[in-house]
Amino acid sequence: MTINCKGNLIDISAPKVMGILNLTPDSFYDGGKYKDTNAVLSQVNEMLEQGATFIDVGAYSSKPNADFVSETEELSRILPIIQSIITEFPDVLLSVDTFRSQVAKESILAGAALVNDISAGKLDANMLKVVGSLHVPYIMMHMRGTPQTMQDLTEYHSLIKDILFYFSERIAEAKTHHIKDIIIDPGFGFAKTREQNFELLKHLKHFQLLERSLLIGVSRKSMIYKTLKSTAREALNGTSVLNTIALQKGASILRVHDVKEAMECIKLTNELN
Template sequence: MQIKTKNAPIAFGLRPLVMGILNVTPDSFSDGGRFTQAEALSSQVRTMLESGADLIDVGGESTRPYAEAVSEHEELRRVLPAIACIRELHRSIPISIDTTKAEVARQALTAGADIINDVSGLRFDPEMVRVAIDLEAPVILMHMRKTPKDMQDEPVYDDVVGEIMDFLAERISWATQQGLDREQIIVDPGLGFGKTVEHNLTILKHLQAFKKLACPLLVGHSRKSFIGRLLGLETQDRDLATALISSYCAAQGANILRVHDVRKTVQAVRLHEAISQAT
């Protein structure tokens, strides 16, 4: 299984790919404000590359619970320098742009990004799918209830896995009807986006079910609040737990793991790969 980007195909094997999170926002739940200055940004990109990141995800608008939206102009002001910084340090590492705005995606892709990571599943901006088609960009379709501002207001499901599966299947069908190549679609069940602790645990327990969608599977569990609530950990202390979940996700067939601490998850998935290949 592989997806095509303008630089080179991204192939998926036994070991999941590790996607480093690069938030250039002042208000993200984990590292908001840390990488808005050029020197800190460059240092963080170098750390991710040296730690073995396979992809880097750039976000200029926080999608934490109850976050306020930002303008297109402000989002572009944040993400374009970050993309330029990555490209100065590495010419070909795949970059995903984490946005729900079509014009932000278009300019980011033109500036050197490769993949659109849309937490709305192509629902918030009707032009997003056309940008993906015109620029031949793979798309990450994620499940989310409502919007970041209200997604955590009493989320209720009768069958959380089944309902997310139905949502993603509908989004895949809609996108392909618009002309997007199915082989360019990645799915993400959206841990933490309109889910309780119990919902997140159920999704993880049944992660293999999402493989039935026949698209690469991305899991974004890093430092999320359900870890803190289960273990009594502050945000900055959740990287070991994140790496342990990463190893579990690798065993369940995840193809991409989106994390803040690249080094720990790279170690976890390499150990999983070594054990899996042992005789």
């Protein structure tokens, strides 16, 4: 399985790591950590040296009950950073984490290579059309509602079947807009209880039915630290455990805060094949 990023075919049949770069002051783990360009570039350099294939840049926190951010503010946060990263690391593959088509478009034009949309096009009617016109890979995630309402929308008839149906419908819609490289993200922590997150992980292999590459993002999330009665800061070991399980169940991309440890999960898991 390959995806076309800026004219280069990236083989994701061998698992890859996507490093998280949050430009928001209120992200659940690293909010406000990267306050200036030098700090951002240092972090990007570290993640690339540790083995990240992709860097996911986001300027709108999607944690539960996150503050609303205007499109203007999101653009003012993200575009200068993308431009600085591309200048410093011309070959970097940046993913833009946004549910807004205009932010996606301007970020791709500024040098980003992929679009990562938590809403799979449901929060912006123009998103799929724009992504199709840009000819870039598209990561679509399962979520209900918005970051402000999703935790009140956790009732499912059948969790796995409902999510599979959701992706079947969204993939079909994406195809009508000529989006070729589609990656699916089951959305751990988005409109799901702690128990549902573990049910989702347990049955992750079912998503191979969709014949799409699978991105998994469990890094330092509450399903880990609430289970262990700890904090996000103390959840690295738990993250590595769940990332390893996800790899064994077919994950193609691990989206993480801690690249070095995720790469170790991949290297060790590869020894079992």
